[in-house]
Amino acid sequence: MDTDIILLGHGSGGKLSHQLLEELIIPTLSGVPMAGRNDAAVLEHNGSRFAFTTDSYVVDPVFFPGGNIGGLAVNGTVNDLAMVGATPLVISVGLIIEEGFSRRELAEILTSMREAADRAGVSIAAGDTKVVPRGKADRIFINTSGIGFFNHTLEINGSNARAGDKILINGTIGDHGIAVMAKREGLELDTDILSDCAALNNLIEELLEEGEAIHVLRDPTRGGVATTLKEIALQSDVSITLDEAAFPLKGAVRGVCALLGLDPLYVANEGKVLVLAAPEAAERLLERMKQHPLGRDAAIIGEVTAVGGGRVQIETVVGGMRGVEMLSGEQLPRIC
Amino acid sequence: MNYRDEFRDRDIVKGLAARIARLTADRSEPITLMEVCGTHTMSIYQYGIRRLLPPQVRLISGPGCPVCVTPVGYLDKVVAYARQPETIITTFGDMLRVPGSSSTLMLERARGADVRIVYSTLDALALAERNPGKRVIFLGVGFETTAPTIAASILTAASRGVTNYFVLAAHKTIPIPMQLLSADPELGIDGYLCPAHVSAIIGADAYRFLAEENGVPCVVTGFEPADVMQGVEMLVRQVVEKRSEVEIQYSRFVTREGNPKAQAMLLEVFTQADAAWRGIGVIPGSGLDIAEKFAAFDVERGFPVEVEVPSEPGGCLCGEVLKGKVAPSDCPLFGKACTPEEPVGACMVSSEGSCAAAHRYGQVE
Numbered sequence: 041m042d043t044d045i046i047l048l049g050h051g052s053g054g055k056l057s058h059q060l061l062e063e064l065i066i067p068t069l070s071g072v073p074m075a076g077r078n079d080a081a082v083l084e085h086n087g088s089r090f091a092f093t094t095d096s097y098v099v100d101p102v103f104f105p106g107g108n109i110g111g112l113a114v115n116g117t118v119n120d121l122a123m124v125g126a127t128p129l130v131i132s133v134g135l136i137i138e139e140g141f142s143r144r145e146l147a148e149i150l151t152s153m154r155e156a157a158d159r160a161g162v163s164i165a166a167g168d169t170k171v172v173p174r175g176k177a178d179r180i181f182i183n184t185s186g187i188g189f190f191n192h193t194l195e196i197n198g199s200n201a202r203a204g205d206k207i208l209i210n211g212t213i214g215d216h217g218i219a220v221m222a223k224r225e226g227l228e229l230d231t232d233i234l235s236d237c238a239a240l241n242n243l244i245e246e247l248l249e250e251g252e253a254i255h256v257l258r259d260p261t262r263g264g265v266a267t268t269l270k271e272i273a274l275q276s277d278v279s280i281t282l283d284e285a286a287f288p289l290k291g292a293v294r295g296v297c298a299l300l301g302l303d304p305l306y307v308a309n310e311g312k313v314l315v316l317a318a319p320e321a322a323e324r325l326l327e328r329m330k331q332h333p334l335g336r337d338a339a340i341i342g343e344v345t346a347v348g349g350g351r352v353q354i355e356t357v358v359g360g361m362r363g364v365e366m367l368s369g370e371q372l373p374r375i376c
Numbered sequence: 377m378n379y380r381d382e383f384r385d386r387d388i389v390k391g392l393a394a395r396i397a398r399l400t401a402d403r404s405e406p407i408t409l410m411e412v413c414g415t416h417t418m419s420i421y422q423y424g425i426r427r428l429l430p431p432q433v434r435l436i437s438g439p440g441c442p443v444c445v446t447p448v449g450y451l452d453k454v455v456a457y458a459r460q461p462e463t464i465i466t467t468f469g470d471m472l473r474v475p476g477s478s479s480t481l482m483l484e485r486a487r488g489a490d491v492r493i494v495y496s497t498l499d500a501l502a503l504a505e506r507n508p509g510k511r512v513i514f515l516g517v518g519f520e521t522t523a524p525t526i527a528a529s530i531l532t533a534a535s536r537g538v539t540n541y542f543v544l545a546a547h548k549t550i551p552i553p554m555q556l557l558s559a560d561p562e563l564g565i566d567g568y569l570c571p572a573h574v575s576a577i578i579g580a581d582a583y584r585f586l587a588e589e590n591g592v593p594c595v596v597t598g599f600e601p602a603d604v605m606q607g608v609e610m611l612v613r614q615v616v617e618k619r620s621e622v623e624i625q626y627s628r629f630v631t632r633e634g635n636p637k638a639q640a641m642l643l644e645v646f647t648q649a650d651a652a653w654r655g656i657g658v659i660p661g662s663g664l665d666i667a668e669k670f671a672a673f674d675v676e677r678g679f680p681v682e683v684e685v686p687s688e689p690g691g692c693l694c695g696e697v698l699k700g701k702v703a704p705s706d707c708p709l710f711g712k713a714c715t716p717e718e719p720v721g722a723c724m725v726s727s728e729g730s731c732a733a734a735h736r737y738g739q740v741e
Contacts, residue, residue: 360424
């Protein structure tokens with residue numbers, strides 16, 4: 041088979057994406073090993089720490105139930121900074137627009153970006169705009185980069201999970217991926233499934249009041265909860281056991297997943313955070329989450345059972361047990 | 377009522393597990409049950425069903441994944457059509473990554489072929505109507521559940537006078553291979569979990585010959601975990617009581633007669649034909665070809681293609697896996713040379729394939 045070709049699966053956030061990163065992108069560009077990879081890079085300069093991240097948004101359709109590419113691009117980068125425990129400060133915006141795109145729709149997207157930035161408390165400090173000929177891009181692509189600072193000395197990253205940690209999530213899984221998918225496929229549903237797209241920095245800041253009890257924060261975007269937890273298990277070299285019955289899941293999302301043959305564990309979220317924290321703090325964190333507007337449906341969904349193994353398994357709703365692996369190939373192309 | 381929740385109820389499932397354990401308590405010889413539907417295979421792995429059964433009850437997977445039983449030669453034809461100009465290939469998603477002799481649809485798409493994933497044959501037909509200058513080919517792979525939807529698309533195309541919609545047909549029917557496998561002493565099949573959706577079309581009576589002539593108990597079973605457990609319980613009970621009948625566990629959707637409307641459509645659009653099954657070979661009368669009356673929609677009759685002599689991947693035990701003779705993890709390529717990212721055999725590709733299910737859900741301490 042021809043291995044010289046980049047496939048859509050290489051951008052899925054699953055195993056193929058990891059392979060491309062490990063084999064080509066990281067060795068060529070920097071050489072930082074797997075264990076050092078997080079949602080944002082944490083850097084030091086003149087004794088002070090700051091976080092830096094970048095992300096590109098190519099979601100199709102550009103407008104989806106519960107949001108659009110603009111809000112998504114701002115919230116996504118804000119969240120990547122928040123996931124290393126940083127307070128987002130400024131972001132930049134790069135627009136790549138296809139010739140013929142509507143000025144009115146662009147205005148709507150920019151308004152969403154401005155509103156999302158205001159809500160998250162970040163300023164949009166730099167930007168760039170390019171227009172490419174019709175057919176050379178799909179409507180509009182957006183890149184955002186962001187810088188955040190630290191007002192604490194906590195080490196929060198994917199290598200920091202410890203045996204006994206409880207795993208929390210701040211609400212229902214799969215909403216964003218299914219909202220986009222349903223819109224794209226023109227599915228007519230009785231209930232509207234809205235994207236959960238939201239900035240999490242405010243919620244995270246409240247959770248960080250628990251201090252050193254918080255070990256890992258990660259937003260389960262592409263590849264979903266399953267892929268994200270598998271990454272953490274590998275990065276921290278621990279084994280994780282999940283309780284399927286404890287997962288918050290909307291009935292409509294479960295229904296669409298069943299219809300399309302998808303597993304909600306692998307569907308993208310844009311306003312969810314997985315928190316791995318010391319067991320004694322878990323109940324307090326759950327309470328804090330539930331008090332927050334973005335955490336009303338929060339739940340404890342599993343725990344880190346052992347050091348070593350890099351395994352994730354799940355006790356199924358009926359009491360069986362199965363393994364959980366990373367997303368293979370493409371599940372939902374271009375959901376972010 | 378939340379219709380699906382009671383079929384995933386932990387207490388109901390536990391109760392069924394206890395009944396199966398009681399039925400087999402005094403028994404040392406194994407009871408081997410085969411499922412012949414990929415959705416059952418997935419459900420069994422996804423809910424960890426095997427762990428809930430006593431060691432005497434063995435569940436093995438048969439040729440129930442339509443993508444998996446499709447021979448390499450079919451994929452080679454698909455690739456050849458995808459390379460033709462002004463052609464749109466429409467398919468259900470699973471076909472994209474199945475390796476042919478030297479390429480896949482996914483590679484062809486990355487090279488510029490127009491390949492679209494659809495969720496319904498009528499979407500493919502609509503695409504043909506929107507693109508009158510192009511040839512739209514739907515990959516007709518599947519069992520008795522998908523065949524009527526393809527029949528419907530052909531009937532609709534005929535009534536609307538659409539002339540650029542085609543099907544590359546490789547439909548299969550399940551009861552005859554079931555008889556073939558039940559006669560194999562090496563497998564020693566004691567009972568069949570019969571497919572749910574297929575049976576909604578063909579009716580439970582389609583398996584009567586298996587129960588009556590071959591003495592194999594059959595239970596038409598639903599896909600939810602409580603369905604599967606109850607289907608297993610009913611089969612185990614038949615085996616213990618030395619009965620062989622066709623019973624319907626999935627009575628909320630399946631009748632003895634099936635769906636006469638869908639059956640009539642199948643009879644109108646297709647004719648029974650011999651079919652090649654990957655790993656098993658040609659089974660007489662186990663396939664559906666497009667009938668002469670609708671030959672205009674058969675892409676192979678209208679535009680035949682030449683393809684290379686199909687080459688099966690070396691070392692791949694897909695064939696043995698499909699017959700239930702080896703478990704996925706017994707294949708030397710499993711998880712090593714053959715992974716979901718770089719599949720060698722179709723069983724690792726399809727979301728309903730045994731190897732993909734075992735790889736994705738199997739790793740448990």
